[in-house]
Amino acid sequence: MLVDNGVNGDSRVQKAARSAAEAGWEVTLLGRSPVTEERTWKLGDATVRLLAMPAPLARRRHEFRRAWLRWPLAYPPSGIAAHRAQAVKAWRADLAVRAAEIAVADPGTPGLALRRRVLTVQQAAAKAAGKWVSLRYWMLTRARTRRKFRNPWDRAYTMFWQAVKGDGAWRRLEPGLWDYELAYGPVVDELAPDLIHANDFRMLGVGARAKIRAAAAGRDIKLVWDAHEFLPGLKPWQDNARWLPAHTAHEREYAPYADAVMTVSDGLAELLQREHRLAVVPDVVLNAPAVEHDELDPDAPAPDLRKLCGIGPEVPLLVYSGAAARQRGLDVMVEALPKLPGVHVALVVNKPAGPYVSGVLARARKLGVGDRVHALPYVAHWQVVPFLSGADAGVIPIHHWPNHEIALITKFFEYSHGRLPLIVSDVKTMAGTVRSTGQGEVFRAEDVADYIRAVRAVLADPQRYRAAYDRAGLLRSWTWEAQAQVLDGVYRRLLPGRPAVADHLDEPVPGDPLPALGVGT
Known part of the structure; x- marks a missing residue:
């Protein structure tokens, strides 16, 4: 398995690796190390290896040149700026010590007045x-x-x-994609796998090129492409006109090499089939939580959400869990608080001290509700559901973007297994599901007044919405254990006659899995 991140925090990848290993496959999960050396550990029976990945090609050529016309006095981008800044700090620190020595010296010390004058000149020079x-x-x-x-x-x-x-234009527009190839490719070749599970668009190229090299050496590798999102519908994370055209071109070049494609929703599966002219609709593996995996660390139970927020059980608490960005709509949760007296908000996010969240917290303080907004870090993936269940409702206030419209995202299932009433914006798939099941309220995206209406309705009668989870088979169909059957089925279709399936994978999923809600089989 290949992923372009550090594995921790990517619950889908962790669950896939662990469940595949439990089904009898020998799994090595390759990710990107956050440091300069490789890291290795076990994830259940799967082996995780985080590879050191230098990324010199990710830097643009202009970063190595001086901008003489626009910034004529700028230091050259050679590292000398940091050296000079530190040197001046050291000089001023030395002068501060000398000033202290003069201050405590005996007034009768010969030359003391001259030393003071010299020090004053040097201090002025250091300041300049x-x-x-x-x-x-x-x-x-x-x-x-x-x-x-x-x-x-x-x-x-x-x-x-x-x-x-x-x-092939991506080679010029986004040469940093080669950094992944140069870090991962040799390791994949050394492992000589029978099957590569490539997660998302960057790893698709790494897997496809390994498949091509193996074929030239007389070996057959099956390639599974796991598309987590619809790349043409992404909002680029950089202010960069080259980023999206480059990555979509890269994806189009290597998509034909995939022997099987899987993705996270029926809507995305249809888009991928049209975009890449796939012969069959991709298999759907939902981002559902694992309810049967034992805790990886039984001595580390889930933290108490309310305790971390410093509130008791009687205080209304809304939770948002997931990445923090403007298009995720966290602002609406804060803007509504002045009209929701006594209600607290917990933001369980990837970067609780990042610039965006810091701006949200600053806005809360300006509105006079800063003491009711709590930014908290992620917890381990096996702790997420019990952790979030401490809230009164789960909020998904995302804006209208193509990728937001077509899937039931991870937090949707995590909230559901915590039996939380949901408050979701009117993005197509999630809004349709919530209206169908009755598990929450839908509001117009970015509409603070309508959000307030939805919150008040849920907090007024939460048991009405929690009752939706009593429907037979609903939550069971929204588990990773059900999705692991799909995952294992894809592998076995490509590599028939391989490991025996673990007994639990042959068990039927009880209840009607509600095909209209995007449950793939």
């Missing part, structure tokens, strides 16, 4: 040097950060390479 270094360092920072890949030149550059190289 500090301002000069700061100015040049600031210009260097501006030169690095102000260059955006969305100006007419970059759009023309992108169009030129698309015209010249077609789907």
